[in-house]
Amino acid sequence: MDLEKIITENQGTIIDVRSYAEFMGGHVVDSINIPLNEIPERIDEIKNIKTPIILCCASGNRSGQAQHFLSQQGIECYNGGSWLDVNYYKSQATK
Template sequence: MGLLEFLGFGNKSNKIAEFMANGAVIIDVRSAGEFSGGHIKGSKNIPLNTISSKIEDIKKLGKPVISCCASGMRSAQATSILKSNGIEAMNGGGWSSLKSKI
């Protein structure tokens, strides 16, 4: 692993592919209204303001998580919450950009 990858600045597409190969679930942390306006097929909508109360449900999935939102800001917060609760997670960024990488 190179220094940039270690610091989290490596090739995001490679990390997304690795997570997907491991059966990752995509969690869209936008509001239900935003989600209904468009989302990645098969993704789960768990708004950021409710994610802390859904930790046990997410753990039961037994899969790594790629979080996404509109721009990557809320999904970064969600990723931090998930990781602090022992869930393998990464920030996929904006959902439309992530959609083009999976």
């Protein structure tokens, strides 16, 4: 599925894997903050998300690591890269 389409049509759940402090400095509206180091211990919570997961961070590096780990757990997820890019697509969302 097309990542941009998932975001603009509000079909996914956005998880920001930056630290809490980074997240509080600015984030995508309605995104969830699960710092990268907490991903393994919150795997059950993540598995309960029924929509495709879009991961983001500052540059795409940490979200790429999270995407690799979650994919190995059988979870459908996408690396959205920078939260600023995801935020741009979200701003184009159909209301």
